[in-house]
Amino acid sequence: MEFSNINIIDVLPGMFLVTASLLAVLSIAIKRNHKLIFGLTSGSLLAVFVYLLVYASDHQFTVEPLFVIDGFGTFVTGLIVMSSLAVSLLSYAYFEQREERKEEYYILLLLATLGSDMLVISKHFVSLFLGLEILSISLYAMVAYLRKRPRSDEAGIKYLILAALSSAFLLFGMALIYATVGSMEFKDIGNYLGSVSNLPITMFAGFGLMTVGIGFKLGLVPFHMWTPDVYEGAPAPVTAFIASVSKGGMVVLLVRFFGEINGQNYPVIVLSFSIIAIASMFTGNFLALRQSNVKRILAYSSIAHLGYLMVAFLAGGSLGTEAVCFYLVIYFLTNIGAFGVIAILSDHERDAENLDDYRGLFWRHPKIATVFTAMLLSLAGIPLTGGFIGKYYLITSGIGADLLLLIGTLVVNSVIGLYYYIKIIAVMFDKAEGSETIALRPRLYIINLVTLFVLTALMIWYGIYPQGLIDRIRDFLQ
Amino acid sequence: MQVTFYIAAGVAILSTIMVITRFNIIHALLYLVVSFMALAVVFYIMGAPFAAALEVIVYAGAIVVLIIFVIMMLNLKSEAVAQEKKWLTPEVYVGPAILCIILLAELIYTIGVGNTVGITGQIVDVKEVGQSLYGEYILGVELSGMLLMSGIVGAYHLGRQKKKVVHRFLEKPEE
């Protein structure tokens, strides 16, 4: 038995999360206390982040054979951890007023974070698969967490069946590749691809099947159909988590995988992803147009946004990776912010997801409405928000790589997308008074509000002065 | 060896077809066990005895039993079979089946064209697997522990019986 090749320090972030989740389980076993477990979760997430900050100066090594810890991975890990922290901050008040048991949620949250974390640093099919599955299985339960709501169950079962199915596709694809290459490490696959001139068709088939799995996780067309239903059925903080951490981890994995195998060199792969990207953009935006459920709108918008992100992904290169990083940061901020708003406005019965719940919001809760407006504008890519710089980054990387068709589609879709974002804004600014003012419980919601303000402030700051973030990203990507 | 393989493969395929076409879920599960058994044979032929054992123990044993438990908890009766009969009509299955067959054809073509390397049939036994598992894949094992934990926590939370809040006179009689 040799453990010698693994330095425990190297995988400390993961260890932290594991320990935290175990501690959480223990604490439940002793006494259920929402506040305690919330503190534990947030504290450990913060600790991971602080650790990464300190540790970030020294990166770029591998834990054979599963993990690679490089700047890219570290950066995204930090991002994921912070996003989970934000989600957990938003969750506290949300679950506090729900009748369910709250404590298990945090365990699942920690585990899901762990899964996503493993995804972004994996360089091997095994770690890919395990990370993905930890994430997925935690999410099944998180989606269906509020058991009394019929929609939670529905969303949960849909997500479960579909995710398992797509995992099967992913696995089969991996198996085909493994059968062809003889190794499950990304690097070996890349080397193999570089060494043979005439690629065996099984490779492509393998990639194709893997794409099904990955596409499902990212909610790309035509594997997107779960997105709106799950977004709608899941509790708002969980939706925030799915929209950000879960998808982000997969995106990073995809970037890393394709970076290793130089996926951009294979027209088949580029073609497949281009088709998927274009279809995602159009489908997402068109579907959102007349939707009146805010969560579903955001779901459709996320389909489109992942399509946009594919542009940078396809562009590849350092600019593409930078663009992906930047876009992810902004996208996380915005999505968590937007769902945070939904969470803050939700009541015992149901989440505040109907457009009518937002009528006249600006005049009832100006602060929240301002935050939501900012988030929506960022999603729409309007200047002064991070979303603008993010989209700009995507377009830049796309033009740099001559992906004109994709860029054109992106632009057209940005325009279509405007409609439904400003539709929500318009509703919020409507003069007509909406339903009764929901009394927010100030003591609890102060956390949420502060979180939202911080998110908004960051998002706008990155919109006005993105250089800081760009420098940071470049540091890490060195 | 080849003959054994083909027989086992035939059994696996046939029993799987039976699984997906049975109306009675218990029957289907029994066929599933058969299918898993047949696959265990295939594993063995492929030189993976450890995997074959696990297949029988975990799949055919644990998982199927788990499902049967749940079915028993749900207390499904004969109406369920009739229901299944009603659900599984040609117009329901023809379309999807055709799609899947297309997919299968593509897959078969792909695989058939691609791999012509013979299997050496060298046995990779428990020791090797174990070394690998607790050597390079040790982190994977730990992670799979986490995987199971999340499964358990999730199942625990979701499976917990709700407290009945409805007055007992208003309750529907159990079916």
Add this chain to the structure above:
Amino acid sequence: MQIWLIPALPLLGSFILITLGSRLPKKLIPAVGAGSVGLSALITIITGYGFIGDSTKVIDCLVWQWIDVGGLSPAISFHLDALSLVFIFVITFVGFLIHVYSAEFMADDDGYARFFAYLNLFVCSMLTLVLADNLVLMYFGWEGVGLCSYLLIGFWYAEEKNGYAARKAFIVTRVGDTAFAIGLFMLFQNFHTLNIQDIAHQAEQQWMVGSQTAFIISLLLLGGAVGKSAQLPLQTWLPDAMAGPSPVSALIHAATMVTAGVYLIARTHVIFEFSPDALLIVGIIGTATLVLAGFAALTQFDLKRVLAYSTISQIGYMFLALGIGAWSSAIFHFMIHAFFKALLFLAAGAVIMALHHEHDMFKMGGLRKKLPLIYWTFLIGAASLAALPLFTGGFYSKDQILWLSLAGEHGNLWFFLFALLGAFVTSIYTFRMLFITFFGNEKTHVHHVPGSGMNIPLLILAGLSTVGGFIELPHSFGHFTAFSDFLKPVLPSVMVLEDFEGIEWIVQLIAAGVALSGVYVAYFFYILKPELADELKSSAADLHSFWFSGWGFDSLYDKLIVKPYVLLSNINKKDVVDKLYEAMVWLAEFFNRLLSYTQSGILRWYIMGIVLGGILLLTISLFKG
């Protein structure tokens, strides 16, 4: 002398009246209005005095540089020479009389101050037009005149038809202005200047007679002139312009506005001289207009409309004169016409006012007794209009045109014959009007007898209409050419063809005879045998209504241009282009519905999506890989 004061004073008056307006005491309003024009007239007379000895004199006055861009540098700067002097004299002097007249005429109106403000502005614009030393400034005045005509014709704005008439006047003249403006563009392209004197110099250096460019530019300028001067084919606005108060009509017809076209052509005669074809066209337009308008005048029953058509017709004479190169004759006729036409309108106004805004001649009658002063002054004006021989100004001025249309170097027999026909018709309708209005039985009661404020201007104008003619007498009749000599430095005189030199007196006799016979015809039909006139009218009812409507131009334009435009605009009110974008929206919604259908909520359907995606990806791999 600071000639910029001449247009500036009325402008100042107008400004005072607009800004202070109703806050001024009622007495002060006409004092400001008439006073400012009076002062201008005074300055004009003083300035003009200096010209009497030496009419080659020129006064230039740069007020400020208006625009200076890339070689285009029109200034607010004035140029006074003999030609403009004649014009500003008429404008200020006749204008002043009209102001004085208005002081009483409009005394009871609500918009007293507004009225004078507009009148002053009108005079100012016309003075600017005439005095401008460059064409841009002239265009400034030109448009200003159009504006004021709009304001004044629609002065009684409560009536919808007044507004219509006002707009018609503005728009129709603006059609002409467009041509004028395009003419300016061409001139600028050719000469890189729009200064009138410079253009004249350069044209002489650059152009040959018969030049194509000159022809086109001339036609464009003519277009402008035709619009303002109500010549064919843009004459239709003038009869409707009678909607305004009578002093306004007097001002438009006599001193301002309609004569602007004559002035423009006279001012740019150098250009026209390079294009004989254009001149011919000017002549033809003039001739055609004078005949057509004459016949139209024959059938009118509105007193002022008769006068309006007569104006069109008389301006036609001026155009004819311009067309045959008889520049000074045109100006001479302009001046005389200004006197008698102002007189006629003011008198008509007095009649109308006396009868409480009754315009229909056939409801008048027998006013000779009730309003003797008006009758006599009107008679003098009418005689001058009909060019009754010897004692009227109109005879001398019109006779000169008739003569030169035959004997001038550009003249021909057709011009002469038609002009003669016009003269005949003129005298018929003039006296028809006179007889119907002032003779016969009294049909409407006289409410109001004009006071001295109205009478004095009438008398002065009556005097001028008579005496004015004597400053230019034909060869056969004393040969006194003070007027054409005065204009000679600016406008070349016309050569008379040798063949005709001796027969001028014959022409004069014919002209006199035609005029007198016209009077007789009118007398015959309207005094002796009125029933015959009615019979004639009913026997040729179609022709009558055709003439009555001004040869159907109005309905023609209505059908050809106005109606289609309005119809098209109204059909397209919702903007057809917007449909394009609506279609896009529709398309987007269509896609939305289509895709919503796929989002059915049924799990197996979603799986189907995944399978389809798998098939797609595998297919791509198989065929492309």
Add this chain to the structure above:
Amino acid sequence: MSELQATSGLLLAGTLFMLGLIGVLIRRNIIFMLVSVEIMLNAAGLAFIVAGSKWAQPDGQVMFIFILTMAAAEVSVGLALILQIHHQLKTLDSDAANTMKG
């Protein structure tokens, strides 16, 4: 023994995979769907075993073990959910769970 081609094993895996897929697609009973997904996962596991045996490496089997773990976890959560759904909807019809759409 050496005559056995890796292809045959993979073909078997592919066939089983598709059968599982057909099962998911044609059955409305959620438990059947879950079972069918298990078949697919199992097929994927088979593919890994075949590949591992082709290269004579333990990695295939290792992967199979992880798949097994995942399948177990999956089934347990899935069954818990099915219990909930049956409790609420009184049916196992997957088509009945379609309140969210559009």
Add this chain to the structure above:
Amino acid sequence: MILILFIVILMVAGILAWMVARTSETLARWISLSALLVTFGLSVYVWKYQSSLEGQWIAQFILPWIPSFGISFSLALDGLSLLMLMLTFFLGIFSVLISWNEIKERVGFFHFNLLWVLAGITGVFLTMDLFLFYFFWEVMLIPMYFLIGIWGHENRRYAAFKFFIFTQASGLLMLLAILGLYFIHGGQTGIFTFDYFQLLDTDLSLDVARWLMLGFLAAFIVKLPVVPFHTWLPDAHSQAPTAGSLILAGLLLKTGAYGLIRFVVPLFPEASAEIAPWAMLLGVVGILYGASLAYAQTDLKRLVAYTSVSHMGFVILGVFAFNEIAMQGVVMQIITHGISTGALFVIAGTIYERIHMRDISAMSGLWKKAPFMGTVGLVFVLASLGLPGLGNFVAEFLTLIGTWPASHVLTILATIGIVLATAYSLRLMQKVFLEKTEESRSFTDFSLREKIIVIPMVVLIIWLGLFPQPVMNTVKKLIANQFNTEETIIIESDDDGVQ
């Protein structure tokens, strides 16, 4: 330094106004008014000062912003920008004044939006960095969207959407073109920058230039707007509150014109020359089509909106005529149209405030009750039909005379457009102010505050008609640079000019 001050003052005042409105709405109004007065005063000061300077550029301000993309916060002021700024602040003052009583709800937020629109517009006119330009270009939309969407009339939401989507869509095309230029320039020189002056030197093949230019053009002609991209305008104008219409017509459209002059022609001279006939044709189509539509409208604000379409046709016509006179005409048109149409919207707004309708067939004879308003209305109706003596005449006349050598036919058609302008303008006058007065309706003349708004506008439009030369001198250097000399534009060094 003064350049950034323009923007900062407005933005800060906007936030301040929003915050104090909770305690005192009047104070919010005064804050925004004084901010605009200060900026206007500053701009006038600069204007006085600039005439003594040599060279085109009056002041510059550069600060690195996103250096990794070669984006800097680069502002520069020349005559054209200065004029635009003065117009912006001038109209800004009135937009605050006109909203004094009209806006009663959420006053603070209103002024915030108002000032931020103006700040965005100021930024657009000042910036010399293409990225920053796009940034400001978009920044001005959102507050405008709110102005229309919150304080607009009955159909405000539709109008706001349409406005937003049209301008955004076209803006994105411009962004693509900007990026294209950026990459081409970077590829040629190795310097990746968005700096306007450096990008001016980019060598472009005609084929590429054509595409890039179309991107820029798209944004500008939608904003301008040129037929057939104009349909957002009538909706936005007619639904916006008065201040919104004033800013839309007076300023927002002008950013399109400004963009044409500042970017399209200098950056892509050959390509613009190539497209010039088509652009001019579109201009003429706009003039005629807009006029025809204006004639048919019954909604007062819609009518005025279509006149804008018509008038803006002259801008594109003049810009693509490529000569000094036409260009001066365009600059004049930008300014005078801003004032005259702005004033017409002010009048429409004040009428709406009194009788709560915009249907001109239901108004009539307002002159009798409100002669002062009638007179002012008359002045601006006349300005709209291009009467000499008022600023618009100078603009249109110069444009046309400059266009004539470029295309005779188009000039003639455009000149005919003036006749059509007469038709719709007089129809407006007729229906609103003239004809029978409805005696029973109570209608008051302009109040003192409203007089304070319109009198400066009247004075200015007449002043521009009679003394346009100072304005033309201000932009002379710029335009002369474009047409007369081949020399490259020399940037003033930092110690020159106002900092």
